[in-house]
Amino acid sequence: MKRLMGVATLGVLVLGLALGACAPQKPPLGSEQNPLVMVFVPSGESEEIKRGGEQLAELLSKKLNMKVKINLASSFAAAVEAMGAGQAQIGWLNTLSYLLAHEKYGVEVILATVRFNQTYYTGQIIVRADSGIKSLADLKGKVMCWVDPLSTSGYLMPRILLKANGVDPDTDFAKTVNAGSHPNVVKAVYNGDCDAGATYVDARGAVEKDLPDVKEKVVVLATTAKIPNDNVSVVKDLPADLKEKIRQALLEIAASEEGKQALKTVYQIEGLQKVDDSFYDEFRAQLSASGYKLEDLVKPAK
Structure with missing residues (x-):
């Protein structure tokens, strides 16, 4: 009985090795098949x-x-x-x-x-020049544009700045919008779709080719602390x-x-x-x- 069990175990081992040898190997990293x-x-x-x-x-x-x-x-x-x-x-x-x-x-x-x-760089909060918004406190009740919840200059640092100035970014806005990119935030503020927006300094330059007057129509309200x-x-x-x-x-x-x-x-x-x-x-x-x-x-x- 012991001999039969030994033979069976050996057979399983040989089968496992055979299957392993037949298993497809992943192409080396950096090859055409695995870039x-x-x-x-x-x-x-x-x-x-x-x-x-x-x-x-x-x-x-x-x-x-x-x-x-x-x-x-x-x-x-x-x-x-x-x-x-x-x-x-x-x-x-x-x-x-x-x-x-x-x-x-x-x-x-x-x-x-x-x-x-x-x-290092900094973030900024921007508004339309004709919005009448002169301080961070004026942003209460307004529509705010963010880049993305994982954007440091377009979300994190502006939120810290707002809280430090008595504005709760979770409760003090009438509405918040995730625009997906810094240029999108600038365009949304320029077009009046958002009252204010958060971007890196100076994201307005990224859309200046399409909107030559963007730096006249959209102004910087405040800037954040340094960001790596x-x-x-x-x-x-x-x-x-x-x-x-x-x-x-x-x-x-x-x-x-x-x-x-x-x-x-x-x-x-x-x-x-x-x-x-x-x-x-x-x-x-x-x-x-x-x-x-x-x-x-x-x-x-x-």
């Missing part, structure tokens, strides 16, 4: 992000000698989940999206973007040597004429700078002092 995927958040005009992103993917493919393609996420949260689900290995994330991705999935920052020679710039992040299980190759390749791309043009197209980026997670320590302290918790901030706005 590296870069995900982009929808913080600007989708066509521009797509065009600049594809340029960057092509340049990175050549540098790494690997196939790279892009994924333009439908929302900030979708970009985070794409990285968490292994559907994207590289993410161009804003501050709040990165903090969430880092906390939930261990996503690691490798580069910060540079604009105006700085790795958006970044380039990678999933935690990417091999360490590949993470470093990606970082170095993107730094080299950012120094080239083709790369500069692609970065400008995708998010008006002027350069890239090497950083690690400590880059966000000051912002985390500011967030903690405000009384907000990350898990509360990522809930959809009312």
Whole structure:
């Protein structure tokens, strides 16, 4: 009986090995069948992000000698989940999206973007020049336009600013609208669809080509405290040597004429700078002092 059981066990083991050998192997990462995927958040005009992103993917493919393609996420949260689900290995994330991705999935920052020679920026609250709104208190009872609940400058920081000035962003507005992108918020305020809106400084420039008088018709009511710039992040299980190759390749791309043009197209980026997670320590302290918790901030706005 023992011998029969041994033979049966051996048979199961051999069968398991045979099945394992027959199981299809996933193509290597970076191959045509299994490309590296870069995900982009929808913080600007989708066509521009797509065009600049594809340029960057092509340049990175050549540098790494690997196939790279892009994924333009439908929302900030979708970009985070794409990285968490292994559907994207590289993410161009804003501050709040990165903090969430880092906390939930261990996503690691490798580069910060540079604009105006700085790795920080600010948010703003805008209104029509003829609205009669002169102070943050005047926003009570008005229609407010947000970018997205995971937008740092178009949601989080303006909410902190409003609360500090006696305006409750959850109860003091007649209505709130998630416009989906910074240019959309500017257009909504310009067209009078919203009385006020929150964007990065100065998102009005992103629509100036189509609306040449936007800076006359739409004015800045208030600005927020400093915010770390958006970044380039990678999933935690990417091999360490590949993470470093990606970082170095993107730094080299950012120094080239083709790369500069692609970065400008995708998010008006002027350069890239090497950083690690400590880059966000000051912002985390500011967030903690405000009384907000990350898990509360990522809930959809009312």
